Amino acid sequence: MDVSYPAVTDGDSTKQQERHYYLLSQLQALVKDLPSSFQQRLTYNTLSDLALALIDGTVYEIVQGLLDIQHLTEKNLYNQRQKLHCEHQALKQDLARKHKEALQSCKSHNLALLKSNQQAEQEALEIRVREEQRMMDKKIVSEIDQKVTDQQNTLEKAGVPGFYITTNPQELTMQMNLLELILKLQQKVTQPGIP
Numbered sequence: 001m002d003v004s005y006p007a008v009t010d011g012d013s014t015k016q017q018e019r020h021y022y023l024l025s026q027l028q029a030l031v032k033d034l035p036s037s038f039q040q041r042l043t044y045n046t047l048s049d050l051a052l053a054l055i056d057g058t059v060y061e062i063v064q065g066l067l068d069i070q071h072l073t074e075k076n077l078y079n080q081r082q083k084l085h086c087e088h089q090a091l092k093q094d095l096a097r098k099h100k101e102a103l104q105s106c107k108s109h110n111l112a113l114l115k116s117n118q119q120a121e122q123e124a125l126e127i128r129v130r131e132e133q134r135m136m137d138k139k140i141v142s143e144i145d146q147k148v149t150d151q152q153n154t155l156e157k158a159g160v161p162g163f164y165i166t167t168n169p170q171e172l173t174m175q176m177n178l179l180e181l182i183l184k185l186q187q188k189v190t191q192p193g194i195p
Contacts, residue, residue: 016055023051026188030181038177049161050178060186062158063179066151073147077140084136088129095125148172 027047031039053059099118106114145167152175155163162178 019055020048020051023054023185023189024048026185027051027181030184034177034181038174041174042177046161050181053158053160054182054185059155059158059160059182062154063182063186066154067183070147070151073143077143081136081140084132088132091125091129095121 024047027050031042031047034042099121102114102118103111149165152163152165155175156165160178160182163175166172166175
């Protein structure tokens with residue numbers, strides 16, 4: 001099977017190499033803003049590989065797409081939690097109103113029993129609210145964890161150095177630092193007059 005590739009002229013190769021060196025030098029400058037423990041882990045080879053991955057601009061588009069998805073997910077999860085909170089507030093207000101009406105119409109000899117029953121209803125509602133909030137928070141954490149895994153997988157498949165699926169906090173911090181470098185570099189290279 002004969003596969004032909006587009007010819008790379010010396011001019012294209014030189015331009016590609018200039019762009020690689022420019023991106024590498026910019027990355028090296030940006031790394032200096034990171035904590036020293038992370039600077040040490042970002043070797044010349046890692047930064048050079050990252051610069052190569054960034055040359056054609058595709059990684060910037062992928063990162064921006066992942067960022068947009070993340071923001072939409074966070075907003076959606078926040079709205080779900082707010083909706084649940086509002087539902088809980090309405091339940092509490094309804095119960096308080098119901099209790100007040102019952103107290104106003106209660107005969108004095110039934111007052112102690114009514115207050116006891118109302119206390120039990122109040123406690124049951126509080127337990128329900130806490131459990132539903134706990135379940136919602138657990139769902140939110142799970143969805144965010146899944147988004148992180150999806151992002152790691154996407155960036156690994158795109159060939160971005162340093163990205164793979166992990167839950168190790170140090171590795172996650174390193175990946176966040178790499179993303180920060182990519183985003184800062186993207187801002188720099190989108191300025192006019194940049195090679």
